[in-house]
Amino acid sequence: xxxxxxxxxxxxxxxxxxxxxxxxxxxxxxxxxxxxxxxxxxxxxxxxxxxxxxxxxxxxxxxxxxxxxxxxxxxxxxxxxxxxxxxxxxxxxxxxxxxxxxxxxxxxxxxxxxxxxxxxxxxxxxxxxxxxxxxxxxxxxxxxxxxxxxxxxxxxxxxxxxxxxxxxxxxxxxxxxxxxxxxxxxxxxxxxxxxxxxxxxxxxxxxxxxxxxxxxxxxxxxxxxxxxxxxxxxxxxxxxxxxxxxxxxxxxxxxxxxxxxxxxxxxxx
Numbered sequence: 001x002x003x004x005x006x007x008x009x010x011x012x013x014x015x016x017x018x019x020x021x022x023x024x025x026x027x028x029x030x031x032x033x034x035x036x037x038x039x040x041x042x043x044x045x046x047x048x049x050x051x052x053x054x055x056x057x058x059x060x061x062x063x064x065x066x067x068x069x070x071x072x073x074x075x076x077x078x079x080x081x082x083x084x085x086x087x088x089x090x091x092x093x094x095x096x097x098x099x100x101x102x103x104x105x106x107x108x109x110x111x112x113x114x115x116x117x118x119x120x121x122x123x124x125x126x127x128x129x130x131x132x133x134x135x136x137x138x139x140x141x142x143x144x145x146x147x148x149x150x151x152x153x154x155x156x157x158x159x160x161x162x163x164x165x166x167x168x169x170x171x172x173x174x175x176x177x178x179x180x181x182x183x184x185x186x187x188x189x190x191x192x193x194x195x196x197x198x199x200x201x202x203x204x205x206x207x208x209x210x211x212x213x214x215x216x217x218x219x220x221x222x223x224x225x226x227x228x229x230x231x232x233x234x235x236x237x238x239x240x241x242x243x244x245x246x247x248x249x250x251x252x253x254x255x256x257x258x259x260x261x262x263x264x265x266x267x268x269x
Contacts, residue, residue: 006197007031011068013055013075013097015042019112019169019188020074026189027072030196037064038075039089055093058100065100070108070196073097080116080137082266090142098153106159110195111150113163113205115181116140119257121216123180128218129165129205136257137264147205154203162195162225164188166208167217173236175243177258183210184231194225201225216256 010031014020016038028034028047035049036042044050053064055075065071076090094111101109119136121127133144143165150161167181168174169188183191187210195201206222209215211229252258 007069009033009035009049009068010196011035011037011065011071013037013053013064013071013073014078014112015050015074016040017074017078019078019166022169022185023072023074023189023192026185027192030193031069035064035068055096056088058092058096061093061096062100062103065097065104065106068104068106070110071097071101071106072110072112072192072196074112076142077139080139080260080263082264083138086138086142090139091145094142094146094149098149098159101159102153102157108196108201109150109159109161110192111146111161111163113147113165114140114143115165115167115207115217116257116260117143117147117165119255119260121256122254123216123256125256126216126218129207129221136255136261140257140260147203151203160201161203162198162201163203163205164191164195164208165205165217169208173233173240175252176240176246177252179233179237179240180212180215181209181256182212182233182236183208183229187211187229187231190230191222191225191227194222194227198225 015036037051037053039054042050053060116136117133117140119140120134135141135144147163153159167183168178169183173182207217207219210231212233246253251262255261
């Protein structure tokens with residue numbers, strides 16, 4: 001993987017989350033200073049800055065983005081939750097990020113979208129990133145909204161975004177569904193690098209997925225970024241296939257979004 005010190009200051013939102021903790025050290029070579037942000041405190045290391053910020057607070061987000069050259073936007077609620085919770089961090093939050101980018105002349109954003117923006121496609125379907133969205137819940141709706149926000153801010157203001165529909169980024173594959181959706185930490189880092197440094201991406205939607213033997217996604221749109229996945233879920237197949245087979249009618253066996261398609265409603269919470 002080639003390293004580049006292109007940016008003076010790169011902002012990572014959601015730095016205290018699962019992906020943020022993984023990517024923090026991996027993205028460090030891409031900037032002289034990493035600005036780390038989350039709604040909970042993050043300890044800053046060498047060549048790092050840490051800022052507590054609520055994405056639902058427009059003024060706080062504006063201050064957060066000041067002085068940054070690019071943004072890797074991982075922040076927000078990362079699971080299916082009641083709409084009111086999704087609204088604050090994922091919908092208001094992404095709007096505030098793009099408005100702050102506009103006001104502070106930030107021209108490149110990596111948006112952590114999700115496979116749940118297309119989760120109601122069936123596992124029998126093979127799709128690319130250009131198909132109509134079929135979100136599988138409020139979380140998926142928020143990611144579909146974020147992709148549209150990215151498209152609008154490119155067309156109106158020239159802010160370029162690579163929206164990565166992340167599949168499943170974990171150290172190991174946990175189940176049969178993840179055999180199709182898994183992306184290694186190494187491949188996700190490389191995909192983000194390509195998204196940050198490739199010229200003239202406009203708004204590009206790609207799938208965050210490794211070179212898995214069986215996949216539901218045609219990732220040809222990632223070719224314009226020069227991304228080539230190095231890893232595959234095949235190394236986990238023997239362990240996964242020892243697990244009990246879920247029922248054919250189980251959402252985890254039917255839809256690409258798996259259990260997210262059946263989560264909620266959240267009445268009474």
